Amino acid sequence: MMNAECTSAECILINLLLSGLLGLIGQGIRVIVGLKKLREEATAEASTSTxxxxxxxxxxxxxxxxWLSLFIGFVAGCLANLGRPDGEFTKEVQLAIIAAGYAGTDFIEGVLTKVLPKK
Structure with missing residues (x-):
């Protein structure tokens, strides 16, 4: 897909956009799991209340x-792109960036919680 000589602004932007979208997919998987858990908790809560x-x-x-969580997944994918070797987006690289979107979001949210002031 991309060659090793990716130095033009257009090529760099495409790499970042693709990596961000892969990170967003990873975070999307995490969101689906969280929504399922939230639905189960709401059902359990409804059974014990009116x-x-x-x-x-x-x-x-x-x-x-x-929305914030999905955006952080996008950013995690972009950051994961910085650590990848130049060359094509192999299946292994794509899965690694999706995993970074899934797991990296916890890391970024943890850092933000420590850095940003509490409400």
Whole structure:
């Protein structure tokens, strides 16, 4: 896909965009798992209270956190691109960047929690 002589701005931008999207996919997998867990918790909460499962889910779901999480996955993918050797995006490299989007988000969110002031 990309050759080893990727020095033009267009080529670098394409590499970053592709890596960011792969990181976003990794974070998307994590989001799906989190939403499934949240749904199960809402169902369990609804069974022990008078609220229905949808209301319980809506009370705990934060769309801003979802978008921030996906953006952080994109950034994690871009950062993972910096550590890859020049050359093509092999399947192994693509899976590594997806894994970085999945796992790297925890690392970035942890750093942000320590650096940014609490509300």
């Amino acid at each position: 609220a229905d499962a949808k209301t319980a889910f809506d009370n705990h779901f934060d769309v801003r956190q979802l």
